[in-house]
Structure formats: C-alpha cells, structure tokens
Amino acid sequence: MKRFWKEAGASPVEGGWQVMLDGRPLKTQGKRQQVVPSEALARALAQEWADQGEEIDPAGFVLRDMADYAIDVIAQDRAETVRALLAYGETDTLCYRAEPGEALARRQDAVWEPLLKEAEGLWDLRFERVSGIMHHPQPPETLERLRAVLEAQDDFTLAALRSLSGISASLTIALLAADGAHAIDALWQASELEELYQAELWGADAEAEARQGKRLRDFEAAVRFAGLVRG
Secondary structure, three states: OEOOOOOEEEEEEOOEEEEEEOOEEOEOOOOOEOEEOOHHHHHHHHHHHHOOOOEOOHHHOHHHHHHHHHHHHHOOOHHHHHHHHHHHHHOOHHHEEOOOOOHHHHHHHHHHHHHHHHHHHHHOOOOOOEEOOOOOOOOHHHHHHHHHHHHOOOHHHHHHHHHHHHHHOOHHHHHHHHOOOOOHHHHHHHHOHHHHHHHHHHOOOHHHHHHHHHHHHHHHHHHHHHHHHHO
16 A cells, blocks of 8 residues: 555544544544653654655554554453453463473562562462473453453553563563563563573574564563553
8 A cells, every 4th residue: 555644743632642543533443533641752753654665564553453453453442451361360371380390380480470479479370380381371360350450451552461461471571561661672571581592492493483473572572562652
C-alpha cells in the first residue's frame, strides 16, 4: 500500500490522546477510535506513521499493533486476557529448576531466586519451587493474588504484559519488566538463562541466535510500550 498522508501528529481528545493523519483522527485496525492514555504513547505512535516511506511496511507498526490489541481485543474481554496471563503465573518458568546440585540449578537459583523473592514481597504471595519439568500447581491463594495484580492493570499495560509473558514464559518477569523499575538487560538475561546455558555448553547456533534476536527486539518493544503508557 502507498503512503496516503503527509503529516502525522498527536492531539488531546476526550479520554486521552489520538494520532492525527493530516488532521484526521486515526482508528484501530478494528475500526474503533484509537484513543490512548498518554501523550508520550500517542506521539510515539505518530512517529511510527511519520517514519514510513512511500510504501507502507506493516512491520514498522509494532507499537500500533499493541495499542490496537488493547482497544480491539483486551477492552472487549478483559477477563479472558487476565485468564490467559494467569496461566503464565501458574507455570512460571522461574519456578521450575533443574535437579539440586546440577550446575544449571545453581545458576537458576542465583539468577531466578532473587526475582521470585522480590515478587513475593511486592505482591504478598508465595510461589512453589519445583525441581524438574513435571507440572506442580501453585497455591490457590497465590493465583488469586496474581489475579488481583493483573486486574489492577489498565488495558494497555495488559497488552504489554501479554507480549512479555509470551516471550519469557514468566508472568513474574513480565510484571517486573513492565513496572519500569528494573534493569531490562538483567530481566532479559534471566528469561533466556536456559538457552544461554545450552549455548555455552554446545556452542551457538545461527538460527537460534536469529530467533533470540527477534525475541529480544519484541521484549524491548513491549517494555517501551509499557513505559509510554505510563507517560
């Protein structure tokens, strides 16, 4: 598709901010008004449009896709989004460790345990740690606390958490990454701990590195989106 606008900007509207293309308000891909909660996010969305060339590249709309998902999908059924995110808490990667005494288990304990303990303190809950890959349910009260944490989030932050949880397979990492108070590099390294450990043992694989690079870009984009939501 050819570029059909000259100027992209952002303007305050009822309920938030909206991207304007040549002065006309933008709609989501689902044909709803694309009203976002912060000026910072609206201007970043406008920049995605401004950065397009004469031929539109859909891959250049990473932030728009998350904003549209928040409006077109999450806002229409928040309960389903919370349910899907809660599943990452039920099977959080950080809770599943190698057998005690193994080198991988020692590294997992060193990197993952501080994150879990911080989360337990922040949200007043307790995670069950598991040795091995067999599923072990988390306490019902833990899942209820996590549900309350998720239900307190706005639709746009939930969109960021959806991406972050899917990439890291960890609701803990997703929530810590989205709050803006943690070193993103450290959280990314924690999410990739097992892959990095295997690469150290057996060597790097070009295809695996390419996939990892794509995950990192998506992880960083979701963290940025969450920060823009906060403004």
